[in-house]
Each structure stands twice: as C-alpha cells, then as structure tokens.
Amino acid sequence: MLTAGERALNIIQGEHAISRDENVVITTILGSCVSACLFDPVLRIGGANHFLLPDAGTDPAEHRYATAAMEALVRSLLRAGADRGRLEAKLFGGAWRMANLPDIGRRNALAAADFLRKEGIPVVSSDLGGTQARGLRFWPATGHARIQRLGSQMPLPVEKPSTALPMRADRV
Numbered sequence: 001m002l003t004a005g006e007r008a009l010n011i012i013q014g015e016h017a018i019s020r021d022e023n024v025v026i027t028t029i030l031g032s033c034v035s036a037c038l039f040d041p042v043l044r045i046g047g048a049n050h051f052l053l054p055d056a057g058t059d060p061a062e063h064r065y066a067t068a069a070m071e072a073l074v075r076s077l078l079r080a081g082a083d084r085g086r087l088e089a090k091l092f093g094g095a096w097r098m099a100n101l102p103d104i105g106r107r108n109a110l111a112a113a114d115f116l117r118k119e120g121i122p123v124v125s126s127d128l129g130g131t132q133a134r135g136l137r138f139w140p141a142t143g144h145a146r147i148q149r150l151g152s153q154m155p156l157p158v159e160k161p162s163t164a165l166p167m168r169a170d171r172v
Contacts, residue, residue, distance in 0.1 A: 011035075011050045014064040016073045018047030018080055022141040029150070030093030031133045032105035034066070034112050037090040038073060038121065039143035040082035046140030049073040053104065054111035066111035074119065089116050090145050091126040092136050105129065 002008055002025060009017045011028045019026070026048045028035055039046035051069035063069045078084060094109035109128040116123055127134065127147050135148040 011048060013050055013052045014062070014069070016047055016049035016063070016069065016076065017140075018045065018073070018076050019140045020045040020080070022139075024140060026136075026138045026140055028136050029133060030136060031095055031097045032093070032108060034091060034093040034105070034108040034128070035136055035138075036070060036073060036112050036116070037092070037136075037138045037140075037143075037145055038077055038082075038087050039090075039140065040077065040086045041088065041143060042086055043082055044141050045077060045080055045082050046138070046143055047073050047077055048136070048138045048140070051108065051112075054107040066108060067115060070112060070115040070119075074121075084119070084121075087121045088124045088143070089121050090138075090143075091116075091123055091128055092134060092145070092147060094128040095133060096129070096131050097133070 005023050006025050007023050009024055009026045011017050011026060013033060017026050028050045033050055033052050035048050035050050037046060037048045049069045051066050052064040054066045063072055091112050094105035096103045096105050106129060113123060133150040135150055137146045
C-alpha cells in the first residue's frame with residue numbers, strides 16, 4: 001500500500017525505471033524473473049529492472065534477457081548523473097516456480113550476480129531463490145526495498161535446487 005503522496009511506477013518483464021523523486025515507488029511482481037535495484041547514495045537516484053531469461057537468445061539487445069536489462073539500467077542511471085563507482089545493488093526474485101521445468105530462476109539470479117561482479121557493483125542485499133513469488137517495492141531515492149511473499153510455496157521436487165546463491169540478506 002502506498003502512503004499519501006507516493007506514486008507507483010509499475011514495471012513488467014523487459015522494462016526498467018529510474019527516479020530521484022522521493023515520492024516514487026517502483027513496483028513489480030517476480031516469480032522466476034529477477035529484479036536488480038541499483039542506487040547511488042550520494043546523488044540519491046536509483047532504478048530497478050525486471051528480466052525474464054538469463055541467456056540472450058536470438059536478440060541480445062532484448063531487455064527480457066539479463067545482460068541487456070542490466071546494461072540498460074546502468075546506462076540510464078549514468079545518463080542521469082549517477083556515478084558507477086558509487087552504485088550498490090539489491091537483487092530479488094529467481095524463484096523455482098515449476099518443478100517439471102529447469103530452474104530458470106536460479107540461472108537468472110546467477111546472471112545478474114555475475115554481471116554485477118564483472119561491473120564492480122557490490123550486492124548489498126538480496127532475496128533470491130526458493131519457490132515463492134515476490135512482490136517488490138523499491139524507493140529509488142532512498143535505496144530502500146521491501147519484499148512481500150505471495151501465494152503458497154510450491155512443493156519442492158525430490159532433487160532440490162542448489163542453494164549456492166545467497167538466499168537472503170539481513171536487511172533489504
């Protein structure tokens with residue numbers, strides 16, 4: 001729920017949004033998709049993306065894919081004045097939503113974490129993996145994020161997904 005004066009910017013697969021307006025809240029719903037929330041604490045500007053798949057497929061510029069979505073978000077923040085050296089990241093989503101399919105969520109989370117590592121952007125918080133969808137609210141002017149678990153957990157199959165990713169941080 002938004003407080004008085006707040007305005008929601010909802011993003012869907014393949015989209016991103018940035019803002020420095022303290023009344024803006026970027027929102028999205030994540031299953032196996034991943035959202036990276038980036039924040040420059042000095043300029044007090046941030047943004048979030050929402051991507052669907054880890055691999056570039058046939059169109060590497062398509063923002064439904066991890067690398068293109070991550071690059072687009074970083075570029076938008078830099079054009080708005082953010083400093084790459086001050087950016088910090090929070091990662092959310094990456095659930096394993098369908099037991100009879102490969103764990104795309106895990107691959108999405110790994111793709112985002114790998115991109116950030118290569119770019120030298122530290123991940124300061126994350127809530128990744130598991131089997132439950134998440135609702136995300138991100139306040140880009142403060143870097144604060146809030147996750148709400150949605151629905152029930154999917155029963156895990158006999159072979160559980162790897163837990164090599166950090167599943168949760170102390171503060172979001």
